[in-house]
Amino acid sequence: MGMKQMRPLAITGGSLVLPDRVVRGTLRCAEGRIVALGDATAPQDGDDVFDAGGRLVAPGLVDFGVFAVDKPAFHFGGITRAALMPDQSPPLDHPARVQFLAYSGKPDLWVHPLAAATRGLQGTELAELAMMREAGARAISTGRRWIADSGLMLRLLQYAAMLDMVVVSHAEDSGIAGKAVATAGEMATRLGLPSAPAEAEALAAARDIALAELAGARLHLRQVTTRAALDLVRTAKQRGIAVTAGVTPAHFQLSDLAMGEFRTFARLSPPLRSEADRQAVLEAVGDGTIDVICSSHDPRGPEDKRLPFADAEPGMAGAETLLAMVLGLVRDGVIDMARAFQLVAATPASLLGADAGRLAPGAEADIAILDPERPWIVDSRRMEASAGNTPFDGQPVQGRVTALFKGGVSIRP
Amino acid sequence: MTSSAKAPAAGRYPAGGLAFPHRDLLGIGGLETHELLFLLDEAEQWVELNRRSSKHVDVLSGLTLINAFFENSTRTLLSFEIAGKRLGADVVNMHAATSSLKKGETLIDTAVTLNAMRADAIVIRHASSGAVALIADKVDCPVLNAGDGQHEHPTQALLDALALRHALRARGQDEFAGLCVTICGDILHSRVARSNILCLTALGARVRVCAPPALMPAAIEALGAEPFHDFDAALCGADVVMMLRLQNERMDGQFIPSPREYHRLYGLTSTRLARAAPDALVMHPGPMNRGVEIDSDVADRAGTSLIVNQVEMGVAIRMACLDVLTRRGRGVAGWGDEAKQWV
Numbered sequence: 001m002g003m004k005q006m007r008p009l010a011i012t013g014g015s016l017v018l019p020d021r022v023v024r025g026t027l028r029c030a031e032g033r034i035v036a037l038g039d040a041t042a043p044q045d046g047d048d049v050f051d052a053g054g055r056l057v058a059p060g061l062v063d064f065g066v067f068a069v070d071k072p073a074f075h076f077g078g079i080t081r082a083a084l085m086p087d088q089s090p091p092l093d094h095p096a097r098v099q100f101l102a103y104s105g106k107p108d109l110w111v112h113p114l115a116a117a118t119r120g121l122q123g124t125e126l127a128e129l130a131m132m133r134e135a136g137a138r139a140i141s142t143g144r145r146w147i148a149d150s151g152l153m154l155r156l157l158q159y160a161a162m163l164d165m166v167v168v169s170h171a172e173d174s175g176i177a178g179k180a181v182a183t184a185g186e187m188a189t190r191l192g193l194p195s196a197p198a199e200a201e202a203l204a205a206a207r208d209i210a211l212a213e214l215a216g217a218r219l220h221l222r223q224v225t226t227r228a229a230l231d232l233v234r235t236a237k238q239r240g241i242a243v244t245a246g247v248t249p250a251h252f253q254l255s256d257l258a259m260g261e262f263r264t265f266a267r268l269s270p271p272l273r274s275e276a277d278r279q280a281v282l283e284a285v286g287d288g289t290i291d292v293i294c295s296s297h298d299p300r301g302p303e304d305k306r307l308p309f310a311d312a313e314p315g316m317a318g319a320e321t322l323l324a325m326v327l328g329l330v331r332d333g334v335i336d337m338a339r340a341f342q343l344v345a346a347t348p349a350s351l352l353g354a355d356a357g358r359l360a361p362g363a364e365a366d367i368a369i370l371d372p373e374r375p376w377i378v379d380s381r382r383m384e385a386s387a388g389n390t391p392f393d394g395q396p397v398q399g400r401v402t403a404l405f406k407g408g409v410s411i412r413p
Numbered sequence: 414m415t416s417s418a419k420a421p422a423a424g425r426y427p428a429g430g431l432a433f434p435h436r437d438l439l440g441i442g443g444l445e446t447h448e449l450l451f452l453l454d455e456a457e458q459w460v461e462l463n464r465r466s467s468k469h470v471d472v473l474s475g476l477t478l479i480n481a482f483f484e485n486s487t488r489t490l491l492s493f494e495i496a497g498k499r500l501g502a503d504v505v506n507m508h509a510a511t512s513s514l515k516k517g518e519t520l521i522d523t524a525v526t527l528n529a530m531r532a533d534a535i536v537i538r539h540a541s542s543g544a545v546a547l548i549a550d551k552v553d554c555p556v557l558n559a560g561d562g563q564h565e566h567p568t569q570a571l572l573d574a575l576a577l578r579h580a581l582r583a584r585g586q587d588e589f590a591g592l593c594v595t596i597c598g599d600i601l602h603s604r605v606a607r608s609n610i611l612c613l614t615a616l617g618a619r620v621r622v623c624a625p626p627a628l629m630p631a632a633i634e635a636l637g638a639e640p641f642h643d644f645d646a647a648l649c650g651a652d653v654v655m656m657l658r659l660q661n662e663r664m665d666g667q668f669i670p671s672p673r674e675y676h677r678l679y680g681l682t683s684t685r686l687a688r689a690a691p692d693a694l695v696m697h698p699g700p701m702n703r704g705v706e707i708d709s710d711v712a713d714r715a716g717t718s719l720i721v722n723q724v725e726m727g728v729a730i731r732m733a734c735l736d737v738l739t740r741r742g743r744g745v746a747g748w749g750d751e752a753k754q755w756v
Contacts, residue, residue: 186632186635188630189607189635191564192564193562197631261546262542262547303519306519307541308561309541309543310541311541
């Protein structure tokens with residue numbers, strides 16, 4: 001499959017999701033980039049013409065935090081770029097592995113490896129961050145764990161600031177969280193699961209924000225899932241600290257009740273929270289405290305999930321449901337369509353320093369055509385992902401990608 | 414003597430299999446009060462049998478009972494083994510230490526293997542909460558939870574209720590309404606505490622739980638128990654004091670500074686016991702750490718200590734559970750497929 005765009009493409013008859021509004025119009029792209037768009041734009045002679053048939057024309061999703069490269073699931077979900085977490089086996093702490101993975105999805109998926117902050121993600125020694133940047137890493141991640149050593153975290157943030165790379169942190173105080181697999185509360189007590197107070201997140205967030213301010217670094221808290229930590233992020237932003245926050249649909253769709261009957265598809269990291277915290281996440285998505293919604297895609301088969309709850313691996317297959325869940329927020333009036341694509345495309349792209357994730361002249365022509373109303377039912381047995389561990393199994397949702405373009409070339413008719 | 418010959422009290426339970434419409438016994442949670450009472454009443458005949466010199470019946474003759482213990486146990490395993498043998502079943506014990514789990518086999522594969530051996534009932538203990546339910550989902554026969562992680566230990570709660578009921582009846586008191594029970598010890602890590610809170614509150618008792626903050630689970634009030642950190646306050650006026658073992662493996666300074674400091678704050682001494690109601694009953698699921706959570710003179714005091722009675726009732730309760738849960742498979746009248754009310 002040749003992936004170079006040979007002829008200009010005009011996408012007509014759709015509604016364009018721009019950074020601030022939705023307008024009817026035509027989008028033209030050539031040589032892999034958007035060249036013009038709007039109601040005054042028209043196909044030109046020699047263009048390939050794609051009729052969007054009244055559907056939405058949106059930027060391809062930029063998934064800021066996945067644990068596996070799972071192309072069928074990404075393409076089903078309209079994802080054209082994915083930031084790969086360093087929690088691989090072995091971890092992404094070496095320039096050669098970063099370089100290999102940076103090319104692993106091309107041409108129809110761009111993988112942006114996140115450099116492991118520390119060797120082996122052990123949280124004790126800094127990894128070769130500048131060399132990994134040269135090899136293609138666009139940001140740094142502490143992985144699915146917190147760096148407990150505050151001195152090391154400060155040095156990491158200072159070094160990252162010098163390299164102008166965002167540090168993506170997992171905000172969960174490891175001393176409090178320990179071996180917890182659930183949030184302390186009635187559900188964990190009834191199930192007899194090792195649990196930790198939700199405040200483990202706010203404690204970690206407070207420290208990381210303070211150190212980021214001290215270092216003058218850009219900090220992204222990959223998942224902020226509690227009211228207390230969201231309040232800290234809100235305040236820090238008001239003070240002008242360069243902190244951003246992300247979340248996955250699990251934490252605004254589900255509370256810890258989803259762990260009932262020891263359902264391991266609801267074993268996540270950080271764990272599901274109380275209903276009050278779920279509501280706080282929804283508020284924070286609405287008021288702009290949350291900047292990014294990612295899938296945290298982590299397909300896990302029965303060998304990792306058909307186990308007693310505490311013995312199962314954390315993680316969910318989320319790539320296919322990310323868009324539908326975010327469109328649910330639009331339908332519920334939490335956010336508008338333009339902001340939805342800020343959350344899943346524009347802001348993640350900007351954190352990665354990628355000229356993508358938005359419909360604007362000059363940007364990469366990564367484009368998803370979608371029917372935001374089309375209903376379907378999430379079925380863990382029938383998924384594109386390499387495993388069906390979705391906590392949304394059986395849930396009716398709306399919104400499907402009907403066509404996908406990467407660099408102006410159709411990859412999913 | 415067969416169990417079905419003894420009809421439950423008229424009007425008290427639904428008829429036949431509807432009296433206990435569950436395939437498995439995975440926990441006290443989810444059981445109705447009348448279902449708990451049904452199991453307690455069913456156990457009474459086995460209490461009587463166990464006190465005779467000839468203790469054998471053939472209710473489960475020809476049936477295979479597998480005790481699959483993935484976590485060390487002495488008394489619970491022995492109790493289930495005796496219960497199965499007295500009912501005439503062929504009893505096989507599988508110890509984790511000698512199982513293929515050590516060779517990397519998954520729990521599901523083990524469950525499928527046990528199922529293929531056509532057991533008629535499987536008793537399971539496992540160190541992880543929810544593990545027994547996971548296995549139950551993969552096998553075709555009744556599964557009894559003999560303790561899963563920090564979740565539930567239903568036969569322990571049932572035997573405690575039976576021992577308590579016997580003691581109350583001997584004193585001319587009836588049942589549990591208004592009874593105040595204080596459970597003290599490592600509530601956080603205790604499946605016995607969870608099952609007992611659920612069981613005793615369902616039967617009408619008031620339950621207090623007492624532990625230092627580090628050993629008290631969050632939101633325990635939601636289960637119907639009143640939490641205390643001060644043992645003296647928790648004991649005040651209690652009719653029953655149930656002490657839990659302080660697990661020595663957790664005594665490394667992470668939860669409790671030292672055994673002697675724990676004894677100072679939470680050890681049941683005769684002086685402390687005097688704060689409870691006169692002649693308050695003392696219980697302990699065993700094994701005891703004498704001199705840590707409980708003093709010997711309290712543990713051994715005739716007339717108020719039920720600790721030995723608990724062990725005795727354990728066999729009877731497990732016989733009742735094995736009998737009731739295998740009735741469908743044995744085709745006992747009223748318990749067959751016509752009573753398709755499995756929950």
